Amino acid sequence: MSRTEPVTLTNMCMIKKRDKILVLNRTDPIWPGLTFPGGHVEAYESFNDSVIREVKEETGLDITKPKLVGIKQFYDRNDQRYLVFFYIATHFTGKIKESNEGKLNWMTQDELKHHQLAYNFDHDLPVFFNSSISEHMLDGKRDELF
Known part of the structure; x- marks a missing residue:
């Protein structure tokens, strides 16, 4: 059994x-609607550097000291793991x-x-707003917060 995927x-x-x-407010027809800025991690890029770069590309803002607060995982259409x-x-x-990517607005929670x-x-x-929750797991059988 392989330990990689x-x-x-x-x-x-x-x-x-x-x-x-x-x-x-994303204009992407595959995943439209309100969300937060973000995107893909490039090869050899740290997670921290990737979020700084993506925020800059999508908002024009230069963020410093982003704090990792949690993770989401699910399996895509090809049954491959997808981590956010x-x-x-x-x-x-x-x-x-x-x-x-879409229009930007400041809103309250x-x-x-x-x-x-x-x-x-x-x-x-809830992963963003509740410090006792750090993971959202979504697959065909469950949609759980941990």
Whole structure:
């Protein structure tokens, strides 16, 4: 039995400014709706560097000291593991500049709940907002928080 498997590595970052959170309204037809900025980890790139780069590409902001707060895992259409490293950033500089990923808006946590979220993103939010939860596991049999 092999102890290795193909895996896709990605990240997502909740950027906080006092009581507001930066949200991205994705235009992607495969996964549209509100979510946080993020993307893929490139070869030989640290997870920390990848989230800093992705946030810059999607928002124009330069984040520092992103804090890893949890992880999501699921299996994609090809039955391969897909990992999303969840970060929170409260230190940043720059001005918001939208990308082709979608429109950006500052919202409160409560406002976020009243908008169209990306599929299953509502199940990810407890990992960001509840420090006693660090993992969201989603597969064909379960959708659990740990």
